[in-house]
Amino acid sequence: MVQFLALSAILAATGVIAAPNMNCLLRRQTGQFVPKPGYFPATGDDTIAGGIFCISLGDLGTYLAKSGNNAAGTGAESPRGSAAAGVGSGPYPAQAFTDSALAKHVVFAPKSPPPAGVTMPVLTWGNGGCATDPTTHQNLLIEIASHGYVIAADGVPGGKTGASQSMVSDMKASLDWIMKGGAAKYGAVNTSAIATMGHSCGGLEAMSTAYRDDRVKRILMFNIAIFQDEKRYLLQEIKVPVAWFVGGPKDMGYPNAEKDYKLLPAGLPAYKASLDTGHGGTFGAANGGKQGKAAVAYLQWQFRNDEASKAKLLDPKAAGSLVSDKWTVEYKNWT
Numbered sequence: 001m002v003q004f005l006a007l008s009a010i011l012a013a014t015g016v017i018a019a020p021n022m023n024c025l026l027r028r029q030t031g032q033f034v035p036k037p038g039y040f041p042a043t044g045d046d047t048i049a050g051g052i053f054c055i056s057l058g059d060l061g062t063y064l065a066k067s068g069n070n071a072a073g074t075g076a077e078s079p080r081g082s083a084a085a086g087v088g089s090g091p092y093p094a095q096a097f098t099d100s101a102l103a104k105h106v107v108f109a110p111k112s113p114p115p116a117g118v119t120m121p122v123l124t125w126g127n128g129g130c131a132t133d134p135t136t137h138q139n140l141l142i143e144i145a146s147h148g149y150v151i152a153a154d155g156v157p158g159g160k161t162g163a164s165q166s167m168v169s170d171m172k173a174s175l176d177w178i179m180k181g182g183a184a185k186y187g188a189v190n191t192s193a194i195a196t197m198g199h200s201c202g203g204l205e206a207m208s209t210a211y212r213d214d215r216v217k218r219i220l221m222f223n224i225a226i227f228q229d230e231k232r233y234l235l236q237e238i239k240v241p242v243a244w245f246v247g248g249p250k251d252m253g254y255p256n257a258e259k260d261y262k263l264l265p266a267g268l269p270a271y272k273a274s275l276d277t278g279h280g281g282t283f284g285a286a287n288g289g290k291q292g293k294a295a296v297a298y299l300q301w302q303f304r305n306d307e308a309s310k311a312k313l314l315d316p317k318a319a320g321s322l323v324s325d326k327w328t329v330e331y332k333n334w335t
């Protein structure tokens, strides 16, 4: 409790408590996953928000005190101010939809179905702090959707879902909805092209959801990686490529992404890029800023085999490369 109060004071002083990007501030509950080398639970569900890869509030306080990570640090690339939501820069102007078939979520998709022949991958999204309102991240999500994607995001405007945080079960509900044909309401979709993704606690929720769930083909982690060293052995059960987009040394996701990147199963493709934003990323910028551009390029490469997008990710000299946008990039097992 002392640690919690000390952490609260620090976070309040730095403004993080009020910020929507607050990390996994979780209730400690009984029945929580307890890591033990060699122990692999059947699913990534947990009694704490964000699932087995995430951290409880008590543990986060201890972790931050020990590591010196600062949840509120910002960098030279942090956006100044915030931009109003647009319709995205892609070919299919996009928007947020409420969908009665998927309660407690918002669907981001093109306003009108793309023309025949365009098949849309389907994505799930978890918010920073596992918050139950995706509005903070809508610029990024609308931007991705405008390139021909359907995204099922945790939460509703105002956060009135009856829970203070999202759980793995919420993201699993999105996967079930996709597989039952729910996303097809927004156009032709490809249920073999599913990624889970999220920011901070929501990113760990994305990884926990993908754990031992073969519906998920890619995992995208924004400004986050596993906090606790004793949980990293779980990475051995990650079977699909992982991409980390982190915010430089001030981001609590940065040192952990360095570790997790090295601990994936041998041969598994992985991508890791860092931009000096701090933990808050560029979500509030127009079209999700440089993170929006990077996410779209990664998805277009992975799910549509788009060569120009691949070059932006892998070739520093390519037009519009991530390196030219000041990302530091590392990748493996891709050619």
Ligand SMILES: *[C@@H]1O[C@H](CO)[C@@H](O)[C@H](O)[C@H]1NC(C)=O
Pocket (backbone or CB within 6 Å): 119, 190, 191, 192, 193, 302, 303
């Ligand atoms: C669906 O996605 C899978 C996996 O990314 C891909 O191999 C396949 O070509 C896609 N199908 C269509 C119609 O886009």
